[in-house]
Amino acid sequence: MTALEDAFRAISADALNMVKDGQVIGLGSGRAAAVLVRELASRARSERMNITGVPTSLQIRLVAEECGISLRDPGDTDKIDIVFDGADQVDRQGNLIKGGGGALLTESILIGMADKVVIIADESKFAEHLDAPVPVEVHPAARRSAAESVMRLGGKPVLRLLDRGFPLFTENRNLVLDCSFGTITDPSTLRDKLTDIPGVAEAGIITRRPDTTYRAKTDGGFDAI
Numbered sequence: 001m002t003a004l005e006d007a008f009r010a011i012s013a014d015a016l017n018m019v020k021d022g023q024v025i026g027l028g029s030g031r032a033a034a035v036l037v038r039e040l041a042s043r044a045r046s047e048r049m050n051i052t053g054v055p056t057s058l059q060i061r062l063v064a065e066e067c068g069i070s071l072r073d074p075g076d077t078d079k080i081d082i083v084f085d086g087a088d089q090v091d092r093q094g095n096l097i098k099g100g101g102g103a104l105l106t107e108s109i110l111i112g113m114a115d116k117v118v119i120i121a122d123e124s125k126f127a128e129h130l131d132a133p134v135p136v137e138v139h140p141a142a143r144r145s146a147a148e149s150v151m152r153l154g155g156k157p158v159l160r161l162l163d164r165g166f167p168l169f170t171e172n173r174n175l176v177l178d179c180s181f182g183t184i185t186d187p188s189t190l191r192d193k194l195t196d197i198p199g200v201a202e203a204g205i206i207t208r209r210p211d212t213t214y215r216a217k218t219d220g221g222f223d224a225i
């Protein structure tokens with residue numbers, strides 16, 4: 001196990017102190033979320049807590065199923081007690097870039113319905129301002145028109161491809177444009193402009209400030225903001 005995985009496990013142990021019996025828990029996607037989900041399952045078992053997980057992707061659903069967490073579909077849920085998720089970048093104000101795994105639409109929906117948002121990211125993801133490419137989920141019929149609109153906003157869109165040049169399709173059968181804007185000084189306005197583009201299902205900028213943000217350190221330690 002790497003020091004970073006140690007840090008994710010230590011963070012999970014701390015973060016799971018927030019979870020109470022009977023709660024509905026949003027399960028984010030990615031590596032940090034996968035560590036937390038495994039810890040959640042073992043905590044729920046050892047403390048005999050009855051927890052319902054709501055997965056943000058098939059990736060995390062598979063992890064949760066393997067651990068025996070009982071699950072509910074996002075579409076059957078209107079309220080989540082706590083969502084635990086990762087992030088691709090975190091700025092000083094707590095704005096996030098998400099969608100590195102292509103699960104941005106459901107992640108954003110769960111963050112929107114959660115009472116509490118907890119983010120776990122390694123220290124390389126923290127920056128003064130957001131400047132990483134913004135994943136933008138687009139309907140295939142808007143592949144070109146949405147890319148043109150992104151360019152008019154000053155962005156450089158790149159269609160996300162898998163190995164051998166095959167395009168990535170999200171679980172919603174959409175495409176992802178990874179859009180570079182340089183330094184993003186006004187994430188909220190950029191998010192609004194991107195989500196206004198016809199055919200855009202979601203933009204991977206989250207402006208809801210997390211209740212807790214954990215920073216995993218490469219020496220195995222962590223801190224919380």
Ligand SMILES: O=C(CO)[C@H](O)[C@H](O)COP(=O)(O)O
Pocket residue numbers: 028029030031032033085086087088097098099100101102103104107
């Ligand atoms: O937004 C996401 C998936 O769409 C992930 O939360 C994000 O990519 C971070 O993943 P990891 O913990 O593997 O670095």
